[in-house]
């Protein structure tokens with residue numbers, strides 16, 4: 681039997697005592713337990729997300745003022761400003777004449793194709 685089933689059994693037992701204050705206290709404890717469960721679930725999600733970002737960060741290489749990572753055998757640049765400020769993986773667009781732009785913050789980057797992207 682889990683904690684929720686146990687607390688339901690205790691509540692049913694308390695309800696039989698006709699002690700309203702005790703019933704209210706038990707209902708309050710149940711609500712606090714549910715809130716803690718929800719908080720725990722959110723914290724686990726945050727940890728998972730941060731672990732993913734940390735793993736991704738370990739793959740980044742700083743070159744030509746951008747961060748690069750390998751995807752399907754190809755080097756992909758992302759915006760250093762967006763990554764450093766918010767850990768957002770924003771791919772750079774418009775590779776022309778060795779320049780690229782972040783579609784979010786609009787920073788431009790000189791990325792010389794001859795340097796091997």
Ligand SMILES: [Zn+2]
Nearest residue numbers: 759762782785
């Ligand atoms: Zn950006």
